Amino acid sequence: MNPSCALRVGLALLLLLLPGAAAAWPVDLSVDVEAGRERFHKLTVVDWVQVEDPTVASAELLPGSNELLLSGKRAGDTRVLLYAQGTFAVWRLHVRPPAGQAATPEPDPAPLLAAGRRACPGLEAGQGSEPFLRATVREGACREALLALLRTDAFHARDLELTLDLPVLQAQLAQLSPGLAALGMRASYRGAGVVLEGRAASPAAHARALWLLFQGSLGRVALEDRVTVEGDGEGGDAGTPPPAAEAAPGRDAGTVGPGSLDAGSVGPASLDAGSLDAGFIEVVPPPAPAKRRRAH
Known part of the structure; x- marks a missing residue:
């Protein structure tokens, strides 16, 4: 094994020992459901789940089980944040129109991928049955181009290998900080991950902070969630347009163990520990003066 491969394997193994993963673009999994229909997923560990737009779909944890029931309400896309034991994942839910009605065509990711290649010299990507994307993110323009691409369904978290230069991570953190401080x-x-600290006034505030981390971050980092959550009850609406009363993550429940769903989008699925390493950002000890974090 050459030294670079040995470093990559060693860091990947290290990440399996860290306290969870913070989701960031892209999503971990895309799930299809028809409007007016339901779909079940079997998960291993469940704390809570929150649907970003509850007018599009709902999620419900069935009592006495770790089965997650997804129900399509109207045609459209939304996301669901799944949380357990200090870690979280995000799925995209595609709600198709009822049978016989025309579906809206999915956007073509090719122009966004081309823009990513221009903004990120050396970017490598492939699609098809085994998609992958490898890139070194040295400039903010590259980060923005990749964020636009990864908001599509072209790639999932497990398909990424990203290296982010330290100035890019610092700029990303500067963008996240005002929303979190509020x-x-x-x-x-810190080290090989991100530490989330402070005191959330409610479960809703804690949920909004996790959404902010997801929405404003590129790639994955190991998460150490040190937040103290005040009060009991359910989280809020994740800052989306629908009324907060419709978004009840305690009832829209479900979630994940320390990892992301890898295949399993049709039958029973569990979010297990070893499946997140493809999307992680790692801290790589660099030669001075450059400092980088790498995603696996």
């Missing part, structure tokens, strides 16, 4: 929390990159 919620009574702060984030910092």
Whole structure:
């Protein structure tokens, strides 16, 4: 094994020992459901789940089991945040129109991938049955181009190998900090991950902070969630347009163990520990003066 491969394997194994993963673009999994229909997923560990737009779909944890019931309400896309034991994942839910009605065509990711290649010299990507994307993110323009691409269904978290230069991570953190501070929390990159600290006034505030981490971050980092959550009850609506009363993550429940669903989008699925390493950002000890974090 050459030294670079040995480093990659060693860091991947190290990440399996870390306290969970913070989701960031892209999503971990895309799930299809028809409007007016339901779909079940079997998970291993469940704390809570929150649907970003509850007018599009709902999620319900069935009592006495770890089965997650997804129900399509109207045609459209939304996301669901799944949380357990200090870690979380995000799925995209595609709700198709009822049978016989025309579906809206999916956007073509090719122009966004081309823009990513221009903004990120050396980017390598392949699609098809085994998609992959490898890139070194040295500039903010590259980060923005990849965020636009990864908001599509072209790639999932497990398909990524990203290396982010430290200035890019610092700029990303600077963008996240005001929103987190308004919620009574702060984030910092330490070692091989990000630490989320502070005091959330409610489960809703804690949920909004996790959404902020996802929405404003590129790639994965190991998460150490040190937030103290005040009060009991359910989280809020994740800052989306629908009324907060419709978004009840305690009832829209479900979630994940320390990892992401790899295949299993049709039958029973569990979010197990070893399946997240493809999307992680790692801290790679660099030669001075460059400092980088690498995703696996």
